Every structure is written in C-alpha cells, then in structure tokens.
Amino acid sequence: MKHIQLIASDIDGTLLLNGVKTLDPEIFKLIHELHEKGIVFMAASGREYTNLRNLFAPVADDIAYLCLNGCLTFYHGECISKEIMDTTIARKLITTIQNDPNAEVLVSGEKTCYITPKNKSYYEHLTNTVKNHVTIVDDLLNITEPYTKISAYFKNGVNENYQYYTDMFDKDIT
Structure with a gap:
C-alpha cells in the first residue's frame, strides 16, 4: 500500500488569503500532525527562505521549503537543490534595472536578498512589510554567491515597463 510522503502548498493566495500576513495557528497544528505521521509538509512560494522560516516559526525545523518560485529547496536547514542564473544574463539584467530611475533591483541569494536601494523606503518595505532578510x-x-533570482520593483507598477523588459530578456529568462 502506498502512503503520502509529502504535501506541498502555495502560501500567498492559498494559506494566506486577502492580504493576511500571519498564518492561522490551526495550520501549525495540522503540520505537526503530518510530521507525527511521517509526512513532510513543504511550503512553496516565491518568497525568500528566511521569510518562509519566520512565517512558519513554530514548525520551522519540521518542514521543507521550496523558495524563490522553485529556485531553492531547503530541508532540515540545508539547501538540497539550487537553480542558478547565467552570470552574464543576470549581470545584464541587474545593470538594466539599476539604470532605470523608476526601478529598484533585488538579487536573491540562499539566505538573504541583496539590494543597493535608491530610496530608503524600499529597504523599509522589504524588512518591515515583506519581512525579508536584507x-x-x-x-x-x-555579490559572491550565485544569482538565483532577480526582481525589479517599480513604485508605480510594472505595466508601463513590462514590454520593455520582456522584449529585452524574454528569450533568456523566465
């Protein structure tokens, strides 16, 4: 007889609905029950590893993490898989975003995200609202570690910039 070994769930829009920032305590009880039965719970998200660990603090050491939209997988505190961006393409993307006066760039590593903020409010947003380790x-x-994910933040939204970046990088990145 086959049994379930792993249950994965998205976070934003699934376990966190309607802009809620903290998980329902019942989720931790369910995860604990799964753990007791030998079933691994995996938090799957575009979020950073440290952000997810903080979100799941009561059960942080008992679950697995699929972070940065699948770029990093952690289990028992160790990175067990990593997707790395091509350095040349990553550097071109970073430079392009940095040269845009309306954009901020965030480079994700294993356990932190790196920024060179143009505006102090960007740093405050990442640390106080998003709760990333910055x-x-x-x-x-x-940055000495490999590039895993690069994000652009546009204060007024991405709509007016989307096509420009898509045309420039669509064939190289997803």
Whole structure:
C-alpha cells in the first residue's frame, strides 16, 4: 500500500488569503500532525527562505521549503537543490534595472536578498512589510554567491515597463 510522503502548498493566495500576513495557528497544528505521521509538509512560494522560516516559526525545523518560485529547496536547514542564473544574463539584467530611475533591483541569494536601494523606503518595505532578510551592498555585481533570482520593483507598477523588459530578456529568462 502506498502512503503520502509529502504535501506541498502555495502560501500567498492559498494559506494566506486577502492580504493576511500571519498564518492561522490551526495550520501549525495540522503540520505537526503530518510530521507525527511521517509526512513532510513543504511550503512553496516565491518568497525568500528566511521569510518562509519566520512565517512558519513554530514548525520551522519540521518542514521543507521550496523558495524563490522553485529556485531553492531547503530541508532540515540545508539547501538540497539550487537553480542558478547565467552570470552574464543576470549581470545584464541587474545593470538594466539599476539604470532605470523608476526601478529598484533585488538579487536573491540562499539566505538573504541583496539590494543597493535608491530610496530608503524600499529597504523599509522589504524588512518591515515583506519581512525579508536584507543585506545592503555597495555593488550588486560584486555579490559572491550565485544569482538565483532577480526582481525589479517599480513604485508605480510594472505595466508601463513590462514590454520593455520582456522584449529585452524574454528569450533568456523566465
């Protein structure tokens, strides 16, 4: 007889609905019950690893994490799989976003995200609202760990910039 070994769930829009920032305590009880039965719960999200660990703090050591839209997988505190971006393409994307006066760039690593903020409010948003672990660096091109995910933030939304970036990078990245 086959039995369930792993249950994965998306976070935003699934376990966190309508802009809620914290998980219902019942979820932790269910995860604990799964753990007791030998079933691994995996939190799947576009979020950073440290962000997810904080969100699942009561059961943080008992679950697996699929982070950054599948770029990183953690289990028992170890990164067990990692998708790395091509360095040349990543650097071109970082430079392009940095040169856009209306954009902020975020480079994701294993356990932190790196920024060189143009505006202090961007850093505050990432740390206080999003709850990411953020490292401010002088130059994003000098980060020593591999690039796993690069994100652009546009204060007024992405609509007016979407086509420009799609035309430039569509064949190279997803």
